[in-house]
Amino acid sequence: MPGTLKSDLSCRIVHLQCLVKTLRGKGQKSVSNVGPIADAINRANKLIDLLKGIKLEVNDETLNDYFVEYINHLNGSANSIRKCQEFIEVCELLLYYIEQVDFENYFSSLYHIMISWQSQLMNSSEFKPKIIDVFKAMEKDLGAHIYPMMSLRIGLIGETSAGKSSLLNHLRGLHDDEENFKLNTASEKELMSPMRYGKSTLCRLEFEHQYSNGSKITFVDIEGATEYDQCLKCGNYFDEIRKSDCDLYIIVFEHKCTEIHRSWEEYIVNELHRQCRFVRNKADDLFLRTFQEDVGIDFNSASQTQRDKYAKLVLERIRKSVTSDINGKQLHKLYLTSCSYMRNRSYEMLFSMPYGNFDLDELIHDIQHLPPDFHEDRLLATATRATATVINTCFRRGYVVNVLKYKIYAGVAAVVPLLDLLPRYFGREEIRQVFGVNSRSRFMNWWTGQADEFKDYLTQFQIVITEQGFKTSAFQKSFQYRGTATASKVSSGTSVVLKGVTTVGIAGLSVSDDFLRNAGVGVITVARGVSIGFIVAGVVVTAAMCAWSAVSNGKQMYDYLNRLCDDLIVVAAYVAKKIIEDNHRVRTTFSN
Incomplete structure (x- = not known):
């Protein structure tokens, strides 16, 4: 019926208009996505005008024709595989830019450092981002929100x-x-x-x-x-x-x-x-x-x-x-x-x-006077999400270090049992240093008496955390922990070593010397054949173990990189919470 179709049209028009109005209001403060935002709004307005035209013209006689046209506009084309593809894409695009504008408006330092690094990573093979710059940018942005x-x-x-x-x-x-x-x-x-x-x-x-x-x-x-x-x-x-x-x-x-x-x-x-x-x-x-x-x-x-x-x-x-x-x-x-x-x-x-x-007036009053904790929790969630976006975008990349180099090292070292763990350790250490988690190796820190810049930066916050939140040992000694320290949860795979032991015992045999001489010749021949077979088998097994160790080491390094990024996001949440708590104390001091 025409009334049902008009009702559906009105609902979808309002959906699009709502998103356009929100984005247009927030987008006025954006300086980075002016062009894409304008294109997204124009695309939405075009769809709105098409839907408005159908709503004005549809009646009992033209219902079927306009219904088909309505479906085509929602799909984007008559051959679209996905239902309402155009409508969904426009809505999701507007929502995406709304989130981007909020990111830029509230955490401008983090946003611009991410954009700068993205440009550098596209034009250079060298990995330049450092995690301490992310945390300092977050600290600067949160400092602008003493009153959230x-x-x-x-x-x-x-x-x-x-x-x-x-x-x-x-x-x-x-x-x-x-x-x-x-x-x-x-x-x-x-x-x-x-x-x-x-x-x-x-x-x-x-x-x-x-x-x-x-x-x-x-x-x-x-x-x-x-x-x-x-x-x-x-x-x-x-x-x-x-x-x-x-x-x-x-x-x-x-x-x-x-x-x-x-x-x-x-x-x-x-x-x-x-x-x-x-x-x-x-x-x-x-x-x-x-x-x-x-x-x-x-x-x-x-x-x-x-x-x-x-x-x-x-x-x-x-x-x-x-x-x-x-x-x-x-x-x-x-x-x-x-x-x-x-x-x-x-x-x-x-x-x-x-x-x-x-109780409507009471509900409105309670919404108007929500406790400050709500605002602080919102700021914490937004700060953590913004920092995670930067880490996931700029640090969670497979080419941070030359993984192939360590795969070759691990393959060669696997000839000696457990020696392939050394390339794995040095690979993880290089990831930490490239990220800026460690300024130098632990041995050099001990030798020179210097501290890592990033970990020294974290100590100023005097954060007490729960160790169970970490997936690596990178920050095992960087914080105070609640309760008794538990064993490290870092999982490191070890090489599989195959050891075969064969024991032959002969006892209680009484044979003649001729028999022993004849038997001895046969035994020597068999032993030579068996030894050659074991040598061939050993070469095959060793080659297989080296190949497996090389592949496994590469997977372990990628896995460690992702787990380290997860730990950095956890640390960012603790640091953001501490900064917000400090802002709360400053706010209370000024209020009194």
């Missing part, structure tokens, strides 16, 4: 039609009546999260909002869950929750908190280490039904005296009925709201009452 003012991210999750998009619009102070929704596709209007019956959010949407007290919030409208198989298909929704990367998650439901909602809460708290709140939406329906059942009179037909007399009791009853899940376990924090797609006149009387908004 980064926008917090709040995500709304729940099943389809739970009212997430409507609640999000209310949290932003936008009305979601039908007339505003019809006008919402115009670019000059304040963009709202699309609403309709059924699934309205087709991909992750982000809306930036600033409250009157200066609090900046990025609301993330996550598409609704449509699968209820907790063991199989709902795992995809966990991935959507993780990718949204929010500081606070609001779990929205409209009936009773179920095991699915509890599983989301457990994942958010225990796996993502974030906080969440519960919202029982569409409380207006529940209130009106409960009022009818308990009082015996329809709320709209009751007198003002009756409404004032029984409203508080009805509210207490519905709170008691929804503050526990289906298993009777109490919810930690629950808000009642009445946000839905459309409101008819039967609700107007309730909404005109002081209690008609239920």
Whole structure:
């Protein structure tokens, strides 16, 4: 039907307009991706204009033709293999540049050092990046955020039609009546999260909002869950929750908190280490039904005296009925709201009452006054992600050292049992020195009495860490550890040495001298044949062992490089946390 198609068109148009508006607002501060950002916005606007044209022209007579044209525009072409390929590519491209602009705006030193190194690595065979420069750039960027003012991210999750998009619009102070929704596709209007019956959010949407007290919030409208198989298909929704990367998650439901909602809460708290709140939406329906059942009179037909007399009791009853899940376990924090797609006149009387908004104002107040810990955690997560991006982009490269050289050394050294471990050790040492983790070998440090520049830099932070987080021994003696030090978790493969021992014993034989002479000739002949066979076998086995050792050494070096990069990211997280804690103390000192 034309109405269904127009509704779908409106939703997709708003999705694209939302991303374009976010990128255009943030992209004004970018100086590195001006051209690509403009191209991405133009590509999105072109698709928006095509979809708007279909929406204006479609009717009963042209429905089939425009439906085919609509599908072709979403796919990009009639021969596209992937459904909605063009729509998905445009959305992902806009999201990518939004992340890049945030990276450049908040961590400009890290961003520009990464761009500079990328250019050098493309034009030179010499590996020049040093890890100490990454940490100093991160320290400089965090020093500019003594008062962390980064926008917090709040995500709304729940099943389809739970009212997430409507609640999000209310949290932003936008009305979601039908007339505003019809006008919402115009670019000059304040963009709202699309609403309709059924699934309205087709991909992750982000809306930036600033409250009157200066609090900046990025609301993330996550598409609704449509699968209820907790063991199989709902795992995809966990991935959507993780990718949204929010500081606070609001779990929205409209009936009773179920095991699915509890599983989301457990994942958010225990796996993502974030906080969440519960919202029982569409409380207006529940209130009106409960009022009818308990009082015996329809709320709209009751007198003002009756409404004032029984409203508080009805509210207490519905709170008691929804503050526990289906298993009777109490919810930690629950808000009642009445946000839905459309409101008819039967609700107007309730909404005109002081209690008609239920807990919406309280929820908005709590969002406006989130504790400083939320801002510090957001800054820490962003700093760690930015540093990891630089390390993964510039350091996690296979040509950092000449691996082939050490593969040859290991192959030759494998002739002697365990000697192939030496090339492996020197290869790892060269990786550490090329990265700048070590300034020189450990022997030279001992001989000259000097310390490694990077490790000496780390000591100033006086960080106490947990050793279990490391995958190599590179930082084994660089930090103080909590509890008893455990054995190193570094795994180093050893060469396989085959040793054969053959023992022949002859006893109790009484034979003649002639027999012994004849037998001796035969034994000598057999022994010569056996010895030649063992020599040939030994050469073959030795060659195989040398080849295996060479290949294994190369794999071990690549593996060590990746594990060392993982350790550097772990160290970066600890350093960033310490810098943020120091900033907090400075902030507290100035406040007092």
